[in-house]
Each structure stands twice: as C-alpha cells, then as structure tokens.
Amino acid sequence: MAKELLKGNVAFAEAAVRAGCEAYYGYPITPQTEALEHMAKRMPELGRVFLQAESEVAAINMVYGAACAGVRVMSSSSSPGVSLMMEGLSYIAGSEVPVVLVDIMRGGPGLGNIAPSQGDYNQIVKGGGHGDYRIITLAPATIQEIIDLTYEAFDIAEKYRAIVVILADGSIGQMMEPAELPPMQEVRKREDRAEWSLTGAKGRDPRVITSIYIDPAEEEVFNLHLVEKQKKIEANEVRFSSLLLEDAEIAIVAYGTAGRIAQSSVKQARDEGIKVGLLRPISLYPFPYDEIGKVADQVKRILVVEMSGGQMLDDVRLAVNGKVPVDFYGRMGGMVPLPDEVFEQIQELNQKANA
Amino acid sequence: MTDKKMVEALIFSKPESLTDVPTHYCPGCTHGVAHRLIAETIDEMGMRENTVGVAPVGCSVFAYNYFNMDFAEAAHGRAPAMATGFKRVNPDMNVFTYQGDGDLASIGAAEILHAAGRGEMITVIFINNAIYGMTGGQMAPTTLPGQKTTSSPLGRDIESHGFPLKMCEILSQLDGSAYIVRRSLHDPANIRKAKKAIRQAFEVQRQGLGFSMVELLSNCPTNWKMTAEDSLEWIEENMIPYFPLGDFKVHPAIAKSKKG
Numbered sequence: 001m002a003k004e005l006l007k008g009n010v011a012f013a014e015a016a017v018r019a020g021c022e023a024y025y026g027y028p029i030t031p032q033t034e035a036l037e038h039m040a041k042r043m044p045e046l047g048r049v050f051l052q053a054e055s056e057v058a059a060i061n062m063v064y065g066a067a068c069a070g071v072r073v074m075s076s077s078s079s080p081g082v083s084l085m086m087e088g089l090s091y092i093a094g095s096e097v098p099v100v101l102v103d104i105m106r107g108g109p110g111l112g113n114i115a116p117s118q119g120d121y122n123q124i125v126k127g128g129g130h131g132d133y134r135i136i137t138l139a140p141a142t143i144q145e146i147i148d149l150t151y152e153a154f155d156i157a158e159k160y161r162a163i164v165v166i167l168a169d170g171s172i173g174q175m176m177e178p179a180e181l182p183p184m185q186e187v188r189k190r191e192d193r194a195e196w197s198l199t200g201a202k203g204r205d206p207r208v209i210t211s212i213y214i215d216p217a218e219e220e221v222f223n224l225h226l227v228e229k230q231k232k233i234e235a236n237e238v239r240f241s242s243l244l245l246e247d248a249e250i251a252i253v254a255y256g257t258a259g260r261i262a263q264s265s266v267k268q269a270r271d272e273g274i275k276v277g278l279l280r281p282i283s284l285y286p287f288p289y290d291e292i293g294k295v296a297d298q299v300k301r302i303l304v305v306e307m308s309g310g311q312m313l314d315d316v317r318l319a320v321n322g323k324v325p326v327d328f329y330g331r332m333g334g335m336v337p338l339p340d341e342v343f344e345q346i347q348e349l350n351q352k353a354n355a
Numbered sequence: 356m357t358d359k360k361m362v363e364a365l366i367f368s369k370p371e372s373l374t375d376v377p378t379h380y381c382p383g384c385t386h387g388v389a390h391r392l393i394a395e396t397i398d399e400m401g402m403r404e405n406t407v408g409v410a411p412v413g414c415s416v417f418a419y420n421y422f423n424m425d426f427a428e429a430a431h432g433r434a435p436a437m438a439t440g441f442k443r444v445n446p447d448m449n450v451f452t453y454q455g456d457g458d459l460a461s462i463g464a465a466e467i468l469h470a471a472g473r474g475e476m477i478t479v480i481f482i483n484n485a486i487y488g489m490t491g492g493q494m495a496p497t498t499l500p501g502q503k504t505t506s507s508p509l510g511r512d513i514e515s516h517g518f519p520l521k522m523c524e525i526l527s528q529l530d531g532s533a534y535i536v537r538r539s540l541h542d543p544a545n546i547r548k549a550k551k552a553i554r555q556a557f558e559v560q561r562q563g564l565g566f567s568m569v570e571l572l573s574n575c576p577t578n579w580k581m582t583a584e585d586s587l588e589w590i591e592e593n594m595i596p597y598f599p600l601g602d603f604k605v606h607p608a609i610a611k612s613k614k615g
C-alpha cells in the first residue's frame with residue numbers, strides 16, 4: 001500500500017479499524033478527539049460499533065463489557081480522561097480481558113493544557129489504578145510507529161489477556177506525516193470468540209468474568225498468576241530502537257516525541273564530532289533495563305530527556321544501577337524541548353565526560 | 356385413574372436458571388426472592404442460554420454464583436455501562452443488570468441515567484432496600500427522611516443530607532426509557548406482581564422497545580435491625596408511601612399485551 005499524509009489521531013484510529021476492532025467507546029478530549037471523530041464515521045460505515053459515552057468512566061466500562069464478549073475493543077483519550085479510567089483499567093486487569101487504550105498525553109496536572117506532555121509516564125507505566133498489575137505500554141515516536149503499534153496492540157492484548165496502552169503525546173496525535181496503513185482485517189467471527197468469553201451458556205457450563213477473590217489466599221494465587229504472566233511479557237515484549245550507540249561515549253535515553261527530538265540533537269552533535277548515541281525505549285513496560293544496562297557498561301555518561309520532571313528517569317537509573325552518572329533534561333507543562341536545547345546539554349555532558 | 360398408585364406431581368422446583376448453591380444472603384432477605392423471580396422468568400421465556408447478567412457491587416456481588424448463566428461482575432455502579440458495551444456487540448442477546456440502591460442511584464447515577472437516556476436495550480433490576488447492605492448499613496440515596504443508619508445515626512436529616520432519589524420517577528422522564536415500574540417484595544401478592552413486571556421488562560428488551568427497569572422495594576432485616584417479618588411490614592408502612600408502587604412508563608407496544 002502507498003504512503004499517504006496522515007494525522008496521528010486519525011492514523012491510529014484507522015489502524016485499529018484495520019486490526020479488526022469491532023467496537024470503540026470514547027469521550028471527546030483534546031488533543032485526541034480526531035480519533036473519536038474518525039471512529040464515529042468509520043465504525044458505522046463498516047457495521048461496527050461506535051458509541052460516545054457519557055464520560056470516560058462509562059467509556060472504559062463499556063470497553064470492559066465488550067471485552068467480556070470476546071471482541072476486539074478499544075478506547076482512546078488524553079490525560080484527564082485517562083485518570084477517570086483508572087478504576088475500569090484495574091477491573092479489566094483483574095478480569096484478564098484484552099483491551100487496547102490510546103493515551104495522547106497533554107500538559108497537567110489538573111486541567112492543565114492541551115499541549116504535548118509526557119507527564120503521565122508514572123500513571124500508566126507504574127500504575128493504572130489500584131492493585132498489583134502492570135500495563136503493557138508502547139510509546140511511538142512517529143505516525144508510522146503509532147499505526148504499527150496500534151495494529152499489533154490487539155494481538156498482544158489477546159496473547160496475554162492484558163491491557164495494552166499506546167502512550168503518546170499531543171504532538172504525535174496532532175502532527176501529519178506520510179505513513180502507510182496496514183491491510184484490513186475483518187472482525188472476528190462469533191464462533192471464533194475466545195473460550196473464556198461470554199456468549200451465552202448454551203450446551204456448556206456458565207462462564208463468569210469477575211475480578212473478585214474474596215479469599216486472600218485465592219487472591220494471592222491470582223496475583224502470582226499475574227506475576228508469571230508479567231515474566232513472560234518481560235521476556236518477550238521488550239522493544240527499543242538504538243541510534244549510533246556502537247562507539248558512543250554519551251548515550252541519550254528518551255522515548256516518544258522526546259526521543260524523536262533527541263535524534264536530531266544526536267545528529268547535530270555527531271557533526272561536531274561528539275560521540276553520542278540514542279536509545280529510545282518503545283516498550284515502557286516492559287522496560288529495556290538490560291539493554292540500557294549494557295549501554296551503561298560502554299558509555300561515560302547518560303542523559304535522560306523527557307517532557308516531564310523526570311519520570312522514566314527512575315527506570316533508567318535502575319537500569320544503569322550506578323555504573324555511570326545519569327543526567328536529566330526535561331521540559332514540562334506542555335513545553336517541548338528544541339533540538340538545540342538538547343544539543344547544548346550534550347555539549348556540556350561531553351565536556352564533563354572528557355574533563 | 357384406575358390405578359391406585361399415587362401420582363407424584365412436582366409443584367415446586369428450582370428454576371434451571373438458578374444454581375444449586377446456597378446463597379450467602381441473611382435469613383429473610385428479599386435478594387433471594389428477587390433472584391428467583393428473575394430466574395423463573397428467564398426459564399419461562401426460554402432465554403437462559405442467550406442471557407448475560409451483570410452483577411453489581413453490593414450484597415448481590417456474588418449473584419453470578421446463584422444464576423446458572425453467563426455473568427460479568429461490574430465495578431460499583433458501572434453495570435449499566437458494562438451492559439451497554441456488551442449489548443452493543445451482542446444486540447441479539449438478553450442482557451440484564453442487577454443493582455442495589457447505592458450502586459444504581461448513588462455512585463452509578465450517571466451510568467444509569469445515560470443508559471436510560473440512550474434507550475439502551477438492557478433490563479435493570481433495581482433492588483431498593485433504602486440502605487447500603489454490604490458495607491454494614493450506611494445511608495443510601497434512597498434512605499428515607501428520618502431513617503437511622505450507621506452514617507445517619509440520628510436519622511436522615513434532610514437539612515444536611517437532602518432528599519431520597521426516586522429513580523423510577525426520574526428515569527421515566529427520559530425519552531429512551533420504555534418500561535419503568537416500581538413493585539414491592541413484601542408479600543406474596545406483590546411478589547406475583549413483581550414477577551409479571553420482570554417478564555414485561557424482558558419482553559420490552561426482546562422486542563427492542565428501549566430501556567427497561569423494574570424497581571423492587573426490598574428489605575435488609577440485618578441492617579434495619581429488625582426481624583424479617585417486621586422488615587416486610589416496614590416496607591409496607593414506610594417505604595411504599597415514599598416510593599409509591601406503580602407503572603411510571605409503559606411502552607404502548609407492551610401496554611397492549613399487559614394485564615396486571
């Protein structure tokens with residue numbers, strides 16, 4: 001298929017359609033709304049379900065209900081809306097039904113603003129509601145990547161019966177770039193719905209989907225099961241991209257839009273003869289701890305760049321484990337770092353590294 | 356009959372839509388009665404194998420252990436949203452929620468209102484016992500003025516806590532609702548009426564007429580601190596005057612077929 005000029009929000013929504021997503025439930029919020037609008041038009045056109053919910057609380061619970069039916073279902077939102085979904089996400093995790101959610105982060109806290117931000121790393125990667133579970137979190141840096149990751153997210157969610165969040169920021173949602181859409185998959189046939197799904201107890205015992213284990217011993221067994229599942233996810237699903245790390249003395253770690261900006265800064269610094277490379281985590285959970293640990297064995301210093309006060313920073317520090325100094329550069333509140341700013345940081349670090 | 360042998364006639368048995376599991380409900384609690392009415396109705400309509408129930412958070416959180424059919428367990432108050440999500444991808448299935456007053460009228464007030472407003476093709480069985488049973492008897496949005504609960508120890512003071520919500524009256528105002536009635540479980544005659552209403556509600560759903568809800572005035576002898584018998588009397592004497600029984604909305608298509 002040929003490349004076309006696509007806006008991020010429309011691109012991931014159409015990617016979901018082509019992944020065979022059968023139902024979309026959502027609530028308008030900038031900078032994500034074009035996705036909802038795309039679904040409002042596309043889903044009925046294809047005889048699939050689109051419903052604008054009364055709130056994100058309701059939207060995620062509608063997603064939960066449809067997921068119990070064993071169909072591919074998703075929602076998308078932005079930071080304040082995702083905060084409202086935390087309860088539902090926890091129940092979904094506790095029930096092990098596969099769900100895909102796209103979070104186009106914006107400036108916060110509170111109502112904040114509608115500019116791009118990475119301030120919700122901790123909310124999604126470390127949290128996602130109460131209880132002991134993890135959310136598979138994938139962070140695209142380009143329109144092509146948000147398409148590919150959303151398309152695949154449904155398979156991953158079903159493989160692990162887990163939640164996959166595509167965590168991007170407003171600039172990825174809003175920008176336009178040439179990209180290629182994947183082929184169309186039909187929605188799953190009824191008879192092909194998973195063996196755990198609620199289809200009516202015809203000729204079989206009833207099925208129950210619940211997240212309650214009133215006996216702590218049983219709840220612990222379930223939690224241990226989730227831990228086992230996490231081990232598999234951590235073994236199989238780590239994704240990252242690296243740039244010019246082979247001979248690097250300085251490594252930048254940055255994801256999403258910050259990673260994309262850092263890429264320009266790295267090229268700029270290379271032109272100046274500075275040996276700098278970039279590791280861009282694509283999966284934030286599972287986090288590429290080992291890969292960053294290996295980079296730490298080789299470089300003199302590491303710089304973390306985020307559009308936050310330093311959230312992924314903690315994970316990078318865990319990965320580096322004190323082997324080399326870890327510096328941080330962040331812009332917040334909807335401010336996006338310029339490549340020049342990051343370049344200056346690299347220059348400073350280069351002086352320190354070679355002092 | 357020439358044969359002198361006695362003919363055994365089964366006059367009372369467990370509906371197929373109920374499991375053989377003893378319930379965890381307190382003695383005399385009407386949750387069990389409501390379950391049975393729903394189960395009998397689903398049996399009579401031959402819909403067990405095509406039904407999905409959504410359980411609430413409240414005393415009936417384990418309802419799925421007692422219903423012999425597919426079930427999902429919702430977060431507190433979110434059952435109508437969950438049922439909506441499910442029903443939209445399974446329009447030919449029979450979907451019902453079972454919710455208490457705290458679940459439906461307090462924490463889930465938005466979800467029930469909008470499910471009704473959209474005319475969602477689901478059936479809601481609303482157990483109004485004027486109290487939070489599961490958490491030990493706190494004030495509910497349906498707790499009567501003056502009624503003592505653990506969080507209104509001097510009696511519900513309308514000056515500070517406001518007035519009870521009358522959900523049938525509210526939801527019947529919405530164009531999306533097709534069948535909104537209030538019944539009571541305090542005596543056999545009313546229980547029979549309640550069953551008929553449940554049948555009508557499922558019928559409304561089957562015919563795709565809109566949102567249907569049957570509110571059932573119920574008891575909570577444990578947290579009302581009464582004998583089961585007194586609690587049934589209390590429904591009649593205190594709840595019915597505030598929450599009048601009756602049909603608040605009946606879709607014309609169903610009204611025609613309706614008797615009693």
Ligand SMILES: Cc1ncc(C[n+]2csc(CCOP(=O)(O)OP(=O)(O)O)c2C)c(N)n1
Nearest residue numbers: 412413414431455456457458486487488489
């Ligand atoms: C989000 C959330 N808040 C509070 C609770 C605690 N809680 C459990 S049941 C319940 C009230 C249930 O009352 P009702 O819906 O009237 O059902 P009943 O037990 O009376 O049948 C509350 C407040 C909860 N489980 N979840």
Ligand code: SF4
Nearest residue numbers: 380381384414488575
């Ligand atoms: S606490 Fe009340 S509502 Fe709950 S089972 Fe006991 S009597 Fe019934």
Ligand SMILES: [Mg+2]
Nearest residue numbers: 455456486488
């Ligand atoms: Mg109650």
